[in-house]
Amino acid sequence: MPKKTFHNLPTEKREKIVNAAIDEFAEYGLENASTNRIVANSGIAKGSFYQYFVDKLDVFNHLMDVVAREKIEFFKDKRPPGRNMDTFEYFRWMIKIGMEFNSAYPRMAQAASRVLFVEGLYYGKNFAGYHEQTKEALAAMIKQAMKNGEVDPSVDVGLAVMIMETWSNAITTYIVTEGMKQKDILKWVRSAKTQEKIDKMLYVMEYGLRKTESKFEKHF
Amino acid sequence: MPKKTFHNLPTEKREKIVNAAIDEFAEYGLENASTNRIVANSGIAKGSFYQYFVDKLDVFNHLMDVVAREKIEFFKDKRPPGRNMDTFEYFRWMIKIGMEFNSAYPRMAQAASRVLFVEGLYYGKNFAGYHEQTKEALAAMIKQAMKNGEVDPSVDVGLAVMIMETWSNAITTYIVTEGMKQKDILKWVRSAKTQEKIDKMLYVMEYGLRKTESKFEKHF
């Protein structure tokens, strides 16, 4: 965690540093991020950086705390549109709100997804902690859904969690990488076309690729 | 492409260099791979390396050629177990053979999957070429499957390709990262447990997570 000198900083300066760090990690990932560039872009001296943080990982962990806090803040006043939602509807709603967050803070989302989901796979076991909460929450949701007869119980809970995470990550990666090319990412995410794409991905997660009599052309 | 001096090398020496490079890319990815370590591990001088290759990317591209060649060789005598296979059966069979290849050449698979699927996402558009062939082959397969009434046509072809690639990559990543922890990766891949895991993933790709009357407990 950052040293107390960092927390004593005026908000503006702190934010400038945090923003420079976010850009750096979004652009270069964790391993190739450069503290030299971070200090250059935040207008502080090299020595100051090491009075605020112990090292690169420290500033990254701080960023993840900031992301977590912003996310909670963002989700706070969001409520599902209806009562008694189906688990899949609820998951779809969650993903969509998540994508709203990602497009509201695209560099943050890019930095987090890149390092945690992508580089994290090959790092020595770090970052596992960040997944734990998500996984537990998903597992609880899925168990309940199986009890409700919504999720196929022949697919075990662990696998269902893995699948939902895979899709969540795939969609996030798609939104973040494609979205960065748009001039107005939020508008692009909210566009009918992008929303339909997300819907279709989740539809396939729910019903699979195979054509079956019962569902054919029921949805699209 | 490598210079002619490299091709003139005795096979043994060439293989030693290729193996050192594979290990390096598997361990560190493309960006962080070090030519210094490669030369150290292959027992050649720094200067020699640059008489064989123009740079790091050159040696990587050569590796991908080697992988492609090995893969073709590996697949050459493999035939699907039955005639008139369902597309999904065929895809499952392909994935499983692919995983056999990955566990026969685990470092190769790790290097390729890491750089192409993982780092490739964030590199400036490089490596897109490597996907093209795969994507086209998949697209053709899917179009045919839609005609046969196997794949849900309301899921468009592009999305279906993306989904199959996502699953293929997810399974590869799983096999490669988990497999590297095993003492006998091939045995592990062939074990009933691992095979069932792959089957279940593909089952979900095919039928989705939702419980439906028609399929419940039909498979597992």
Add this chain to the structure above:
DNA sequence: ATAAAATGTGACCTGCCAGTCACATGACCA
């Protein structure tokens, strides 16, 4: 006003990187 404590600074250290080059060694041919 003064002392003390906290914060700011950038030159500097060591280490690793990709890539070069003058030279050494060996192969081949006349």
Add this chain to the structure above:
DNA sequence: TGGTCATGTGACTGGCAGGTCACATTTTAT
């Protein structure tokens, strides 16, 4: 044998990395 051409070599360059430190500046307490 001597000459030439291909191959092998590792010390070296310049650049950037993470991290340190003696000193400068500012803030705070007295």
